[in-house]
Amino acid sequence: MSALALALVLLCSATIMVAPAAADVESHSFPVFNVTTTESLWVATNMSIVMPAALLFMPEQPLPEVNVSEGFLLLPKRIDVWRAGAGALPTREASFNTSFTVESSAPPVSFVLLLDRFPTLNNPLGLRGANDSWTGAAPNATDGLTAVEVGTVRSYAPESPNVGLNVTITPNGTAAPGRRAVWVEYNAVKHLLRVYVAAGGEPRPARALLDARLSLAGQGTTQTALVGFFAARVRDIFLGVRDWDLMVDRLNTNGKKKGTSWWVILIAVLGSVAATAAIISLVVCSFVSRRRARDMEPKQ
Incomplete structure (x- = not known):
């Protein structure tokens, strides 16, 4: 499982766990x-x-x-x-x-x-x-x-x-x-x-x-x-x-409940240090992936 997929799984789990009992x-x-x-x-x-x-x-x-x-x-x-x-x-x-x-x-x-x-x-x-x-x-x-x-x-x-x-x-x-x-x-x-x-x-x-x-x-x-x-x-x-x-x-x-920012949920689950590292890693991975995609495009 990729780091991004794992983070998404944790994020989804966190969203379920922090949902309030009373709406x-x-x-x-x-x-x-x-x-x-x-x-x-x-x-x-x-x-x-x-x-x-x-x-x-x-x-x-x-x-x-x-x-x-x-x-x-x-x-x-x-x-x-x-x-x-x-x-x-x-x-x-x-x-x-x-x-x-x-x-x-x-x-x-x-x-x-x-x-x-x-x-x-x-x-x-x-x-x-x-x-x-x-x-x-x-x-x-x-x-x-x-x-x-x-x-x-x-x-x-x-x-x-x-x-x-x-x-x-x-x-x-x-x-x-x-x-x-x-x-x-x-x-x-x-x-x-x-x-x-x-x-x-x-x-x-x-x-x-x-x-x-x-x-x-x-x-x-x-x-x-x-x-x-x-x-x-x-x-x-x-x-x-x-x-x-x-x-x-x-x-x-x-009619919609106030949400919590995804990065706040991630910090709550992983801990401040781990979450910060995870967020930085995701940003870096996303940047690198886009850079690679551009590099692989046919040259005009």
């Missing part, structure tokens, strides 16, 4: 963040973008400044937020729910929904934006265990000072030690965001700690978005956040 829901799960699980995640700071985030766990510590910089830990695949209908106006919106736990002694950490692109590097305003970029009163609540605040992302200022979604969780370090469980649920039909908080190991409460009326569709968001966490130091996410689960509606386009 209308996309899910992600990360019990912990370590060198293995962060192979599929990205880190973005005001100075750099690290892909994959697992590089920050290497013993050599090639990028020590990133761990102590404020930044995002993000899924590499953008999630659906809304779809446009007639007149380019939003007509369909995705609901989502996510849950995670944070250590009671951990610094504040934010669950964030960004735009469909990274913030501009070297922004003089930083990832937090200007102090006056948020002019409204941010919904907030506390239950003695945790303080919750809902607002926007300011990392795209000054061009887009208030975009996306920012749910900041600040554990009360003086309360009972242990982890805090957090659930963030967005109902696109009701345009309602609910945040629930409980002590680690307890079920989700029947009543939300915070209810916020908002719409993620249209102004302030893009049709797809990068999603993950933000902290004053990237390592605060690695050390403080556990048990992250995310489920979000998949908005089909013309």
Whole structure:
């Protein structure tokens, strides 16, 4: 079997293996963040973008400044937020729910929904934006265990000072030690965001700690978005956040499911190094084959 045929077989097998069980829901799960699980995640700071985030766990510590910089830990695949209908106006919106736990002694950490692109590097305003970029009163609540605040992302200022979604969780370090469980649920039909908080190991409460009326569709968001966490130091996410689960509606386009690029599937199957070599080999083989074919053509 030729190398190309073998690669095609692997690609077809991978396509079958990565097909989601539910056609209308996309899910992600990360019990912990370590060198293995962060192979599929990205880190973005005001100075750099690290892909994959697992590089920050290497013993050599090639990028020590990133761990102590404020930044995002993000899924590499953008999630659906809304779809446009007639007149380019939003007509369909995705609901989502996510849950995670944070250590009671951990610094504040934010669950964030960004735009469909990274913030501009070297922004003089930083990832937090200007102090006056948020002019409204941010919904907030506390239950003695945790303080919750809902607002926007300011990392795209000054061009887009208030975009996306920012749910900041600040554990009360003086309360009972242990982890805090957090659930963030967005109902696109009701345009309602609910945040629930409980002590680690307890079920989700029947009543939300915070209810916020908002719409993620249209102004302030893009049709797809990068999603993950933000902290004053990237390592605060690695050390403080556990048990992250995310489920979000998949908005089909013309009845078709969003696909995954063939090279992404190949990397997932063969591993990054092997996949890169395989892709380069296929490109080289294709180039050589075409060159040989041209050389064999009759000369005029």
